[in-house]
Amino acid sequence: MSAARFRPVPRRPDHVELERRVLAFWEEQGFFRRLLERNRGGKAFRFLDGPITANNPMGVHHAWGRTIKDLIQRYKAMQGFDLRWQNGFDCQGLWVEVEVEKELGFKCKRDIEEYGIGRFVEKCKERVRKYSAVQTAQSIRLGQWMDWENSYYTMSDENNYTIWHFLKKCHERGLVYEGTDVMPWCGRCGTAISDMEIATEGYRELTHRAVFLKLPVLDRAGEFLLVWTTTPWTLTANTAAAVHPELGYVRARQGGETFILAEARLELLPGVEVVERLPGARLVGLRYRGPFDELTPQEGIEHRVVPWDEVSADEGTGIVHIA
Incomplete structure (x- = not known):
């Protein structure tokens, strides 16, 4: 009988040891x-x-x-x-x-x-x-x-x-300049944080309350834009309010005040009297007073209603805060 050509293989090989032997x-x-x-x-x-x-x-x-x-x-x-x-x-x-x-x-x-x-x-x-x-x-x-x-x-x-x-x-070639930008900031760490640090370390999905604001329309006493936002921390940087130009809006009176909002969202103001119906395009250009106009960074900013096709009446008021 000829000798075995191969070394016997154990029924349960020690894979870790085999790997170490290869290394x-x-x-x-x-x-x-x-x-x-x-x-x-x-x-x-x-x-x-x-x-x-x-x-x-x-x-x-x-x-x-x-x-x-x-x-x-x-x-x-x-x-x-x-x-x-x-x-x-x-x-x-x-x-x-x-x-x-x-x-x-x-x-x-x-x-x-x-x-x-x-x-x-x-x-x-x-x-x-x-x-x-x-x-x-x-x-x-x-x-x-x-x-x-x-x-x-x-x-x-x-x-x-x-x-x-x-x-x-x-710097010598004039490529370095000082500017401003919006970026994630960690109050606890006292520093800006990267997208990667948010995505892998600190990102959590939370449910927050949405914020509704009434922003006074200039030159129309007692009349307000009813604005909605899910990012209230950006209100200090408000620059505009966006409406969908083809969406239907109303001027609705309640308790001596008149509110402008999407007609599909009238449920937010029960018992109101609809004064006027109009398309969003007619609201474009309206000027209003911002929520934090007293702050120095807001000096010289003219707040206006702007058109935006992404605005929806599925949630909110149909008027979106823009920062």
């Missing part, structure tokens, strides 16, 4: 470095991995993304392309700071000031150094190939000096 084999044979040398000088293919924030161990969603990225890079390397295999770590931002605040038991930004901003920054750097090492080990364990010894860190002097140099050049 050790790759390392012993130096396959990654040999691949770099083989393709050096070939046609360049550049893929810079968007850095993970080094504030915690990787999640499964990071593993999914890194698996796909690794697949693409290996495929291009097999075609002979010269790759950088560049990894990086995002070291700044609220995700790191908030985790350090939790670690130190802080409740507000005043706690950071009392602790010392310099000491707090160093604690953030310590956390980044710790979890960038953890994420590197996780990625290697995943089987991902990168030039791990040359990962970039956004907190490095090289990175910050490069950004400052870039901004200096933009």
